[in-house]
Amino acid sequence: NAGVMQNPRHLVRRRGQEARLRCSPMKGHSHVYWYRQLPEEGLKFMVYLQKENIIDESGMPKERFSAEFPKEGPSILRIQQVVRGDSAAYFCASSPLTSSYEQYFGPGTRLTVT
């Protein structure tokens, strides 16, 4: 059973460009979560999605950040007009329907903004 997959693993963007991060949940999991890890910090919750629905986006910055989990295909975290402060590791996790606290994490995407 393949785990949570994220791509790309490393992404370099210049200030002002767009970053698109992809996450495919574990087989059978219908819930996806995105977390951000800043240097020397723990992970911070960003958003919780189910297929075609955003359940909780309370941790998302109000501007430039958006997330989706379409009916078909991976979940996408999109960051428009990136700034240096967006440089971080972005982790996706997934969980089964019945236990949303039991989250399995992907390897992360390390975003560097130059």
Next chain:
Amino acid sequence: AQSVTQLDSQVPVFEEAPVELRCNYSSSVSVYLFWYVQYPNQGLQLLLKYLSGSTLVKGINGFEAEFNKSQTSFHLRKPSVHISDTAEYFCAVSGQSGGSNYKLTFGKGTLLTVNP
């Protein structure tokens, strides 16, 4: 809302020595508790979790943790560490209610370095 404090940012130990990584939490509601391990440039792997029942929880790789409700702690222990245990360890908490149990709150992590 919950918060997690990992009291030690770095813990160096020698191989085969015992280790304890400390975690305290704050919450106004009943919680679930977790320990994750992150090896360099990798994602987080679940070590163990406390949901209910016995306060002593055993996890993978010989780790265990004890939930102490009165002290709001969930310390991680291993009686004899290996070089391969060198990694960052994160304590996490979530509320138990269905409306919030998906939102994991993490501590800042403890870097465990096992020296030969």
